[in-house]
Amino acid sequence: MPFSTNRKQSDRLAYKWIVVLVVIFGSFxxxxxxxxxxxxxxxxxxxxAVDFNSLQWVITAYTLTQGVITPTTAFFANRLGMKRFxxxxxxxxxxxxxxxxxAWNLPTLIVFRVIQAVGGATLFPxxxxxxxxxxPPQQRGLAAGVLSVSALMAPAVGPTLGGYLVTYASWPLIFFINVPVGIVAIVLALLLLRKRPAAGHFPFDLPGFLLVASGLTAVLYALSNASISGxxxxxxLVTLIGGLGLLALFARVELRLSSCGKRPLVDLSLFANGPFLSSNIANALISFGFFGGLILLPIYMQELRGLNAFESGLYTLPMAFASVLAALIGGRLVDRFGPRVALFPGLALLCLATWQLGEITLTTSYPWLVLVFVVRGLGAGLVLQPLTVSALSKVSPNQYTQASSLNTVVRFVFTSLGIAVLATFVQSRAGMHVSALAxxxxxxxxxxxxxxxxxxxQDAFWLSLAAFAxxxxxxxxxxxPKPVPQEQGENTASERLVVAE
Incomplete structure (x- = not known):
């Protein structure tokens, strides 16, 4: 009997790393x-041969679709089973x-981007x-840190990879490069992931879906269009106010469904959970300042310093490696001491780097810029994944998919808000500064x-600094609460083995 128990425990320990290997492909x-x-x-x-405003829909369509589809993750995961979905x-x-x-023209590319986003929207949650x-709870910081290879590397690698492919090859390769990686991910998932039983065939919350889909579409469209139209x-203004109104109505409908004992599309009662609410407020502010602030780097590197897309990406690439290193270290700290031990130094580093970026000039040396980017990456690596751990720290296992979906939607919306606000802020402030100097x-x-x-x-980086503060x-x-070395109940022996590993 003890041999059988140890074998079962060892199998569980090995399987969790198989899960890491499989899911990191898709999330990346x-x-x-x-x-x-x-x-x-x-x-x-x-x-x-199209104008730039029309071309923006290549990005906007992807963002809008992700915002609409992500809230349905929990429903389809429960209905179809997580592996199948x-x-x-x-x-x-x-x-x-x-x-x-x-794609042979812009409309077909936009349609195909929508198909791509329908699949991509649910991969990270x-x-x-x-x-x-x-x-187990005492290793979730490590798990989130490992997942940061995708969450933190991808936003920095994306511009570098895209810049290289379009500079030295051709634009279709930025899409074709996903195909072999996707095939490998599908094969690994089919062969290695274990089936998790579906939760049941409960009704789809169609009113909630229509409200959240139309509300998020309107809000994200307004945010994407604000950097172009002002x-x-x-x-x-109409789409933003209308979208916010629809989302307010959505919240009322979902809370009413919950109070009646029915299953809503999105369980908004999660925001009554203190750590989940606080973590998502911090997640929103950091997404605004960090991911939204990524739009400022190519403006400075390419428009002001004259670098091409690939060269610009190379200078910012060390930020990605630094963020992954910090996330892996931060994951261990979170597991031992709790999220705040990583969050405070991470935010301090983000503030320090952003303060220095708020002072950059046309003659700032490139080695100093790279150093500042590395510090910024270290800060991001120490905050983003610990926030995921803290957000889910008091969430029941049957709500993980709901909670991670909400967490992802918050990041989508406030990243879009950061891009829109900072882009229009740069445009308006540039006009004011040019007039004053002239x-x-x-x-x-x-x-x-x-x-x-x-x-x-510089002004835009100072605005990002305010968000981090x-x-x-x-x-x-x-x-x-700090993670305990073991959980009480039927899994006690298993958890003790994990700690002893």
Whole structure:
């Protein structure tokens, strides 16, 4: 009997690392394609002979679709089973990627991007659910740190990879590169993942879906369009206010369903959970400042320093490696001492790096910039994954998929908000600085325009710094118990073995 028990425990320990191997492929691809297209937009514009405003839909359609589909993750995971739904998502994403590479005009590319996003939207929340179901509480920091290879590497690798492919090859390769990776991920999932039983055939919350789909679509469209049309544009204001109204109605409908004992599409009662609420507020502020702030780096590196897309990506690549290293170290710290031990130094490093970026000039040395990027990456690695651990720290296992989906939607929305706000902020501040500088010399030269844009980029980084400072205050109120070395109940022996590993 003891031999049988030990064998079962060893099998569990081995399987959790198999899960890591499988899900990291899918989550990396899903996040990578949020950024890999950015540097290819000028090439796509020439290939399809379209204006830049129309071309923005290549990114906007992907973002909107992800925002709409992500809240349905929990329903389909429960209805179909997590393994089956994960494989279906991988197939859709891989198929969409292949079709994008074969697109013959802009409308077909946008349609194929929607197919790609339908599959990609659920990959990251499903990855979190798989990992948290297999890793014991005292190792979830490690699990989240390992998953950071996708969450943190992809946004930094995307522009570099996209810049290289469009500079030295051709734009279809930015989509075709997903196909072999997707096929490997599908085969691994089919062969290695174990089936998890479906939770039952409960009704689909159609009113909730229609409200959240239309509300998120309107809000994300307004945020995406604000950087082009401006915040005072009637189309931006109408869609933003209308979308917020629909989301407020959605919240009321979902809470009423919960109070009646029915199963809503999204369990908003999770926000009554203190650590989940505080972690998501911090997640929103950091997504605004960090992921939204990524749009400022190519503006500075390419428009002000004259680098091409690939060179710009190479300079920011060390940030990605630093963030992954910090996340793996931070995961261990979280497992031993709790999330705040990693969150406070991480936010301090983010604030330090962003303060220095708020001082960059047209002559700032490249070695110093790389050092600042590394510090920024270390800070991001120490905060993003511990926030996932703290958000799910008091969530019951049957709510992991719901909670991780909500966490992902918060990141989507506030990343889009950060991009929109910071992009329009740079535009408006650049105009003000150029006017102020021109009034002193009574002429507007290219040098004056460059100086004005540089000052505007500095201002935008200071705005990001304000978001990080607010996140620091939120984390001060975050209360998460330190992980215990073992859990009481039927899995006690198994958990003790994990700790002794």
């Amino acid at each position: 691809m899903g996040i990578l394609d949020q950024t890999v297209v950015n540097n290819a937009l000028p090439h796509l514009q020439r290939a399809f 994960y494989i279906i998502s991988l197939i859709l994403f891989t198929l969409g990627s292949a079709l994008c590479g074969f 499903l990855a979190i659910s798989f990992l948290f179901a297999e890793f 915040w005072s544009s009637p189309s931006v 009034s002193q010399v009574r002429t507007i030269s290219p040098a004056i325009r460059q100086q004005g844009l540089d000052l505007a980029v 607010l996140a620091f205050l939120v984390v001060c109120f975050l209360r998460v």
